[in-house]
Amino acid sequence: MTAVATSGVRVRTSHKAKPQRKHRWYVPLFFIGPALILQITFLFVPLANTFVLAFTNASTIGGGRFTGLANFSELLADTAFWNAVGRTFLYMLIAVPVLTIMSTCLAVLVNTRLRGSGVVRSLLFSPMVLPLAVIAVVFQYLLNSDGLVNQVLQGLHIVSAPVPFLNDPTLALLSLTMVTVWKGCALYTLITVAALQNVSPELDEAGQLDGAGWLRRTISVTLPQIRGTTIMITILASIATLRVFTEPFVITGGGPGDSTETIVVYLFQKGIAPGTDAGYASAISLVLFAFVLSVSGISWLISRTARP
Amino acid sequence: MKEKLIRWPLMVLAAGTVLAPLLWQVTMALKSSGESTVGFPGTLLPKHPTFENFATAFTEIPLLRYVGNSLQIAGFGMVTNLVLATLTGYALARIPFRGRALYTTVLLATAVLPFEVILVSTLLVSRGLHLNDTLVGVVLPQAVSIVSIFVMRQAFIRIPGELGEAADMDGAGPLQVFWHIMLPSVRGSLAVIAVLGFLDSWDHFIWPLVSLSDPAKYPVNVGVQYLSGTFSADQRVISAAAIVVMLPPLLVYFLMQKQVFRGLAEGALKG
Numbered sequence: 008m009t010a011v012a013t014s015g016v017r018v019r020t021s022h023k024a025k026p027q028r029k030h031r032w033y034v035p036l037f038f039i040g041p042a043l044i045l046q047i048t049f050l051f052v053p054l055a056n057t058f059v060l061a062f063t064n065a066s067t068i069g070g071g072r073f074t075g076l077a078n079f080s081e082l083l084a085d086t087a088f089w090n091a092v093g094r095t096f097l098y099m100l101i102a103v104p105v106l107t108i109m110s111t112c113l114a115v116l117v118n119t120r121l122r123g124s125g126v127v128r129s130l131l132f133s134p135m136v137l138p139l140a141v142i143a144v145v146f147q148y149l150l151n152s153d154g155l156v157n158q159v160l161q162g163l164h165i166v167s168a169p170v171p172f173l174n175d176p177t178l179a180l181l182s183l184t185m186v187t188v189w190k191g192c193a194l195y196t197l198i199t200v201a202a203l204q205n206v207s208p209e210l211d212e213a214g215q216l217d218g219a220g221w222l223r224r225t226i227s228v229t230l231p232q233i234r235g236t237t238i239m240i241t242i243l244a245s246i247a248t249l250r251v252f253t254e255p256f257v258i259t260g261g262g263p264g265d266s267t268e269t270i271v272v273y274l275f276q277k278g279i280a281p282g283t284d285a286g287y288a289s290a291i292s293l294v295l296f297a298f299v300l301s302v303s304g305i306s307w308l309i310s311r312t313a314r315p
Numbered sequence: 316m317k318e319k320l321i322r323w324p325l326m327v328l329a330a331g332t333v334l335a336p337l338l339w340q341v342t343m344a345l346k347s348s349g350e351s352t353v354g355f356p357g358t359l360l361p362k363h364p365t366f367e368n369f370a371t372a373f374t375e376i377p378l379l380r381y382v383g384n385s386l387q388i389a390g391f392g393m394v395t396n397l398v399l400a401t402l403t404g405y406a407l408a409r410i411p412f413r414g415r416a417l418y419t420t421v422l423l424a425t426a427v428l429p430f431e432v433i434l435v436s437t438l439l440v441s442r443g444l445h446l447n448d449t450l451v452g453v454v455l456p457q458a459v460s461i462v463s464i465f466v467m468r469q470a471f472i473r474i475p476g477e478l479g480e481a482a483d484m485d486g487a488g489p490l491q492v493f494w495h496i497m498l499p500s501v502r503g504s505l506a507v508i509a510v511l512g513f514l515d516s517w518d519h520f521i522w523p524l525v526s527l528s529d530p531a532k533y534p535v536n537v538g539v540q541y542l543s544g545t546f547s548a549d550q551r552v553i554s555a556a557a558i559v560v561m562l563p564p565l566l567v568y569f570l571m572q573k574q575v576f577r578g579l580a581e582g583a584l585k586g
Contacts, residue, residue: 030410034489038406039418042399042459048444049456050425053436060436067439116325121318127326129572130333136564136575140520140536141557144543145336148343148550155339189332197576221318250429253520257540271431271521278435279525288435296432303427 060289067278067285078290088291090265091273092298094180098269099248102184106191106244111237113192114199115225128200135193143257146186147173150258173259176266183254183267191247195240202236203229235310242306249299270295337561344368344555368555378556380531381538384450385560388523388534389516391454396512397505399459404467405493409479419468422461430457434525441526450532453523460515463508466578470504471497503574510571511578517564535560 061078065071082088117128134142149155152169160166172182206229214224230237252271255261261268261276268276274295278288345368346361372378406412407419430437437456438447446452474497482492498505523537530541539560543553568575 030412030489035406035410035412035415037490038402038410039412042403042464045399045455045458048440049437049458050428050433053433053440054428056436056439057433067435113329116322116329119318119322121322121326124322124326127330129569130330132576133565133568134333136514136518136568137561138518138520138536138564140540141560144540144553145340145557147543148554149336149339155336189336193333201576246427246429250431252431274431274434275521275525279438285435285439292432292435296428299427299429299432 057289057292060286061293063286064284065286067283067288068281071286074286078287081287082290082294087265087268088270088273091268091270092294094267095249095251095269098180098184098187098251099245101181102187102191102248103241103244105184105188106195107237107241109188110192110195110199110240111230113196114203115229117196118200118203132193132197134190135197137190139190139253140257142190143186143254146189147258150182174263176263179259179263179267183251183258186254186258187248187251191244195244198240199233199236202233206232238306238310242303242310245302245306246299249295249302270298340554340557343551344558346551348549348551368549368551369559371549371552372556372559376542376552376556377531377538378535378559381533381535382559384532384538385517385534385536387450388453388519389513391450392458392516393509393512395454395458396460396463396515397509400463400467400508401498401501401505403459403464404469405471405497407464407468408471409474409497410489422464426461431521434521437522438525447526448528448532452526453519453532453534454516456522457515457519460508460512462578463511466504466508466511467501470501474500506571507574507578510567510574513567514564514575 060071062073062075063071064074064077113131117124117131150172151157152171152174154172156172157166157169160170171178173179210228210232211224214228219227250271251269252275255267255269255272256275259267261272270291274288274291277283277291278285342360345364345366347363347365347367350362407415407422441447441452441456444452446455478496478500479492482496487495517534518536519534520536523534527533527537530538533541535556539553539556542548542556
């Protein structure tokens, strides 16, 4: 989209060579004004405010004095916060590779003209429109000690006692990532299928003439051509997992103990209720922003060097 | 033939993994209150299918009110998104003004800003404007999506320039050109952002959760997770409620697949 957008700008500037009709000053204002007012109020002011508050001891009900870097030095020593950071990155390390690999495999699988594949595609993409909070409620029941998964595992005598998917501190985080994968695969597979459909069949046909098998052609001919899309999915998934909130908040409430408390769950606990520390929460927000920017930046660098 | 043998079982497995949790919710919701919620495979299917859980969900838990709230929020959000994204997209595409390139860049740049980063400050702004705990306050901060603005900008850029110039010659004002010539040419994209706006509003979770303190104003998804935690939860009733929440977006998805795919793909590409 970025590339499309910039090429769009170029199209317009070439139009500028023609004498363009001048509008009165209030015409552009009429068009951009309404959205601009909302963006100033609910986007630019809060963003600027976050940068200011992070250096004060303001509470969420008001007040506050400039305290310099006090919030950040406190944050640096806050083990609960750094544990949440570690957990969030662990979440990312588990979920992102699984999401990327599964979406790619699923996309290759359903990118076919076989009868019925259209129905399978529709079903496969459908979770992307389902509200995550409700999915989370469903999976809470699903993964409970008497939920469907345990019922099946016990019914087939694979395990004798229910697996504590949500009650075991180590297992809980892993279980949550699976919810993220179940929901996320839908969108990422859709994007990958769209990319696969734009791959020209000529190279594949050439490979076929050379006698390369289907798997060989898919891995060495087709997939390299959609590398840009694969990298983009990895970036999108990384940023999405850095922001993960709904799954832990709804399914485990951050528990058991604090074993699934992510950055945003911690932020939620620190700065939402009236009377909590808005300054400190703003400092957390800025660190989260820095993480998101670094991940975007690193991914951008990788995608630049990976480009042929 | 060999392709079929490999692809078919795998596709069935994939579709089954998506369907299983949803179908399980349906069987759960149809179980009568005397039936066990556990027991595979014996009691997986309801022995005496009943709709009483749906009736309970609508009468004994405030699901009907939640649905009403959600419809208001999603409807209002859909309209604001349609109007604001179309106006802004049009200006970015076809109305030259000073700072347009800068504004376009700034809007694109905000795509890397996660809402969670400004959550606390937005809450303070909202409290300052006394919009807290109101449905309007839920909609306004996310009233226009940047994705929709750029979907519309692309749509207006694609219209050939001669179309507007001819109308200019005939002495039509900028508003007339916009309304009578430009808008009818982008009907397809309007449908895309209408669908996108509805689905987005239906899915928004963290903002309604923090900005509303009165549970009576909760939209469905906040309400259902709230009930599953506090209501001495009857799993059958919660499952019925979950199905009610998932039906509208699924319906929109299956009826408007073309629009959903276009919108979500373009949105995802922008991030």
